Structures are given as C-alpha cells and as structure tokens.
Amino acid sequence: MNFYFAPMEGLSGYIYRNAHHTFFNNIDKYFSPFIVANQSGNFKARELNDILPENNQGLVLIPQLLTNNAKDFIHTSNKMKLLGYNEVNLNLGCPSGTVVSKHRGSGFLAKREELDVFLDEVFTQAVTNISLKIRIGKDQPEEFYDLIEIFNKYPLEELIIHPRIQKDFYKNKPNLKIFKEALQMSKNPVCYNGDIFTVKDYKTFSADFPSVDTIMLGRGVITNPALTGIIKYNNRLDKENLKAFHDKVYNDYKGVLFGERNVLFKMKPLWFYMISVFSNHAKYAKRIKKSERLCDYEDAVSSLFREQDILEEYEINIAYKG
Numbered sequence: 001m002n003f004y005f006a007p008m009e010g011l012s013g014y015i016y017r018n019a020h021h022t023f024f025n026n027i028d029k030y031f032s033p034f035i036v037a038n039q040s041g042n043f044k045a046r047e048l049n050d051i052l053p054e055n056n057q058g059l060v061l062i063p064q065l066l067t068n069n070a071k072d073f074i075h076t077s078n079k080m081k082l083l084g085y086n087e088v089n090l091n092l093g094c095p096s097g098t099v100v101s102k103h104r105g106s107g108f109l110a111k112r113e114e115l116d117v118f119l120d121e122v123f124t125q126a127v128t129n130i131s132l133k134i135r136i137g138k139d140q141p142e143e144f145y146d147l148i149e150i151f152n153k154y155p156l157e158e159l160i161i162h163p164r165i166q167k168d169f170y171k172n173k174p175n176l177k178i179f180k181e182a183l184q185m186s187k188n189p190v191c192y193n194g195d196i197f198t199v200k201d202y203k204t205f206s207a208d209f210p211s212v213d214t215i216m217l218g219r220g221v222i223t224n225p226a227l228t229g230i231i232k233y234n235n236r237l238d239k240e241n242l243k244a245f246h247d248k249v250y251n252d253y254k255g256v257l258f259g260e261r262n263v264l265f266k267m268k269p270l271w272f273y274m275i276s277v278f279s280n281h282a283k284y285a286k287r288i289k290k291s292e293r294l295c296d297y298e299d300a301v302s303s304l305f306r307e308q309d310i311l312e313e314y315e316i317n318i319a320y321k322g
C-alpha cells in the first residue's frame with residue numbers, strides 16, 4: 001500500500017512535514033497546501049518557503065495548485081518545473097465557501113464545460129505530470145458520472161477521490177458506492193481519500209476495496225502521526241517518540257516565527273487532533289487552548305506527556321476482524 005499525506009492548510013507545511021518525515025518516515029508522497037496559481041511569477045513568501053526544495057529534502061513533495069484559469073495554471077506549473085518538480089496537483093476538492101464562491105476547488109466541478117476546456121488547455125501545454133484531487137460533485141453525488149467522462153479524456157498521473165460533495169464539507173459519510181463505481185469507470189489510476197483515522201478504519205476499507213493500492217490520509221495522520229507505520233510495519237505510537245516529534249515541530253516554529261502568539265497559532269490547531277490519542281485528555285486540551293504564553297503552553301504539554309498514556313487503539317496494530 002502507498003500512503004500519501006493530504007494537504008492541510010495551516011497544519012502540514014514544511015516544518016511539520018520535515019518533523020514527520022524525520023520521526024515516522026512512512027509517507028510515499030506529501031502534498032503541499034494549495035498555492036493560488038498566477039501569471040505574475042511571484043509567490044507569497046510563505047508559499048515559496050513551503051515548496052523550496054531546500055526546505056523539503058529527503059521527502060517527495062507534490063505542489064498543489066488552486067485555480068480555474070488555464071494560463072495561470074500553466075505559468076505556475078512552469079515555475080514548479082524550474083524548481084525541480086515533475087508533478088503538480090490540481091485542487092478540485094476544497095469545500096471552503098470563499099474558494100467555492102470563486103468557482104475554484106470543488107466549486108469548479110459545477111462548471112463542467114469550463115473545466116473540460118481548462119483541462120484540454122493545460123494538458124496540451126503540460127510540462128509536468130498532473131494529478132487531480134477531487135470531490136465527487138458540488139451539490140449531488142450523481143454529478144460524478146459526468147465528471148468522470150471529462151477526467152477520462154486526459155492522461156492523469158492520478159485521480160485522488162474524496163467521495164463527498166462540496167456541501168458535505170467533512171460531515172456525513174464518504175460515498176463508497178460512488179467510489180466503487182469510480183474504480184470501474186476511471187481510465188486513470190485512482191487514489192482513495194477520506195475518513196481513515198485508525199487501523200480499524202484502514203482494515204475495513206481494505207477488506208471492502210482490495211484492489212486499491214494508494215490511500216491519502218489527512219486528519220488521521222495529524223491525529224496519530226505513526227498511523228502509516230502501525231499499518232505497514234506493525235510499529236507502535238511511542239510516547240517518547242511523539243514527544244520528540246512535537247518538540248521538533250515546536251522548536252522549528254520558534255526558530256522561524258516572530259512572537260509567542262504566532263508560535264501558539266501554529267501549535268494549537270495540531271492539538272485539536274493530536275490530543276485524542278491520550279487518555280483523560282480533556283483538562284489538558286483546555287490548558288493548551290487557553291495558553292497565551294509559551295511557558296504556559298510548555299507546562300501544559302509537559303504535564304500531558306508526563307501524566308497520561310497513549311490510548312491502546314492508537315498505540316498498536318490491534319487485530320481486527322471485519
């Protein structure tokens with residue numbers, strides 16, 4: 001099984017990726033949080049730092065682009081090629097209202113004629129391989145049947161499918177009926193993305209879809225950074241290793257960000273997910289959330305690691321029979 005790390009805005013930037021690769025090293029491809037494609041040739045400093053090869057050494061990174069303008073996509077993918085990237089990923093999955101209102105991300109799926117014209121132009125002038133990360137539609141799952149006919153016209157590196165519609169955001173369950181049909185209908189390689197949080201989730205999915213050999217994980221790996229190693233190699237989530245991983249992320253942010261508030265702004269969202277792997281974590285979550293100084297944050301995190309244990313369901317590859 002190949003495992004990809006989903007792009008997660010504000011969470012999975014290069015500092016996090018490097019720490020994850022150092023301590024867990026079981027991801028085949030990392031995908032960058034999206035960059036809004038443009039023709040100016042200029043990136044925001046944050047965007048450029050995130051994709052610079054020197055900031056992503058030793059791991060495989062795929063830059064993700066957000067746009068509905070073919071010329072912008074072509075120009076930006078050319079810049080990515082100059083940086084040494086041989087694949088770029090088009091975001092057709094973001095459900096954010098501000099993105100969708102501009103007919104980008106999953107909003108572009110509702111403009112099927114324009115999407116077809118867009119893809120024809122970018123593939124005609126492609127200088128890199130192109131993969132797509134999609135939802136199955138904007139308003140209705142049945143939109144997928146028209147979309148797959150469009151996608152099948154083009155030689156995609158991969159079709160990464162999150163089988164929800166835009167209006168679902170992250171609610172409801174992934175539509176596995178549509179995903180099963182996608183496996184049969186797609187002329188391009190398919191990667192699954194959606195709601196794999198635990199080993200049990202993975203084993204259930206694999207039993208239902210034994211032909212799928214590539215899975216993209218996002219929230220599941222942010223919650224349990226060792227998840228892919230547990231699945232692939234029967235590793236365990238070791239508390240000391242998790243603490244060392246946390247400390248690297250934390251210290252590296254302190255090294256590049258100015259001011260305590262900016263560091264806390266980066267660390268607190270990680271704990272929204274990662275706190276779940278600990279026993280009796282509620283009071284520690286509150287302390288971390290309320291921290292306004294780094295010393296308060298450090299004390300809360302140290303107490304959590306010292307006083308609580310990793311829950312068994314996250315720690316090891318528990319035998320599961322579906």
